[in-house]
Amino acid sequence: MFSSGAPMISVEKIGGTSMSAFGDVLKHIMLFDKARINGRVYVVSAYGGVTNQLLEHKKTGEPGIYALFAARKDYHGALQTLAVSLKKLNAGFAEFGLPLDVADAFVDTRIAEARNYLDAMHHVLASGYLSRDNVLLAAREVLASIGESHSAFNAVEMLKAKGVNAILLDLAGFHDDEVWTIDERIHNSFKGLDLANNVVVATGYTKGIEGIMREFDRGYSEVTFSKIAVEVRPAEAVIHKEFHLSSADPNIVGLENAVIVGATNYDVADQLADVGMEAIHPKAAKPMELAGIPIRLKNTFEPEHPGTLITKDYVGERARVEIVTGSDKVTLVEIHDPSMVGTVGFDLGIMEIFLRHEVSYILKATNANSIAHLLWDGSVTPELIAELEENYQVVTIKPSAVVCAIGSNISIPGVLARATKALADAEVNVNCVSQTLRQVNMQFIVEREDYKRSIVALNHSLCVNSGTPVPVA
Secondary structure, eight states: OOOTTBTTOEEEEEOHHHHHTHHHHIIIIITTOGGGSSSEEEEEOOOTTHHHHHSBOTTTOOBOHHHHHHTTSOHHHHHHHHHHHHHHHHHTTGGGTOOHHHHHHHHHHHHHHHHHHHHHHHHHHHHTOSOHHHHHHHHHHHHHHHHHHHHHHHHHHHHHHTTOOEEEEOTTOTTOOOOOOHHHHHHHHHTTOOGGGSEEEEESOOOOTTOHHHHHGGGHHHHHHHHHHHHHOBSOEEEEESSOOBSSOHHHHOGGGOOBOOEEEHHHHHHHHHTTOOSSOHHHHHHHHHTTOOEEEEETTOTTSOOEEEESSOOOSSOBOOEEEEEEEEEEEEEEOGGGTTOTTHHHHHHHHHHHTTOOEEEEEEOSSEEEEEEEGGGOOHHHHHHHHHHSSEEEEEEEEEEEEEOSBOOSTTHHHHHHHHHHHTTOOEEEEEOOTTOSEEEEEEEGGGHHHHHHHHHIIIIITTTSOOOOO
16 A cells, blocks of 8 residues: 555546547646656556447447357457557557557457457357356456557557656456456555656556456446555546536537536536436445545646546535536336325335346436336336336336436525526426435436427526526525
């Protein structure tokens, strides 16, 4: 364990989109502060699109190499195609000092090693000796690791070309048979490292006996970042993205109307994750929150801007909504049954059905004889609906959108009134509303076609014009 809060050490996560613009990463992050080049641990993602090619497209579900392996199809050819695309990426970094012969040789070696692993798994699958599901999960682990190993290797080579003392920390563990957990691998990998006088580039993927993909799926790089931060204990941890954490999506409200948040707390970060806008993966945030490590979100392309600091105890000095966000990929499922009135534990039966179908809801609203749950579109399957209809009198399925007004200090009279007035003025009808006693998140269910209009209206009223006093009853 390193000294807590050592000011010369920082842990910084760089996302895939930023890594693809590595010239900007060098200029705006790694080489920006000449006095503080050393003493930094960078946790890097794969270049943009690479993990989609390896596994499946994160948003569309388009299959990648993993699907070919699972279907016993030509994964060899797909791995060779991957090698060509990775070398093409390499060529784009030659101007920043990447030695192409060294980088391309690394690609060839790692692809060959991965192919050998997959071939062995292919034979095991054919034997029937092990569970198919377990073998396929192992294949996902092997494939996922390739992208981060590639980008981390290149980053170190380019830093060395700039005269920086750079160390590669390849946590994928391709060349060892250590039976370590993820935490043990990180702890043992940092033993004896001189962090203060070097730059360390660590892979976002970490090999461990529990399987980081099994535990965290595509959020694994932020989990590695979190675990390294807890191990090293920097004064703060930094996440570099290609945008600021803003009051609303600039693509919806316009860049000029997106107010940089500046400061917020972990509770707000959890609310964002709950509706799919992850400032940081919630399973990565929690250990850092418990360790008292603040997280700073910075824009890669604006290095002088302090960005947004997330801390455990932050509460805004004045009441304001910090972020307006949501999703138009949700479905409202409402159960109506007259027998609900006065029946203790009626909703337990609904929860048991959700559990059987592995469904988690975003919000829940109820009255005397109706219970509405908001679910992600992908979890609303024909099998789920059939079982609900078999057990309850009326089941209504309504494709919807959710818009949320979130802030660390909105627990005063007038904020809800202003929000609903903004929606009414925009001619948006609210179908369902939810807010808990803690009052950090007001959630409105609206028609799907009203989603963007709702975001614009709430952002304009609650964030852009937040300097206007909130009316107090």
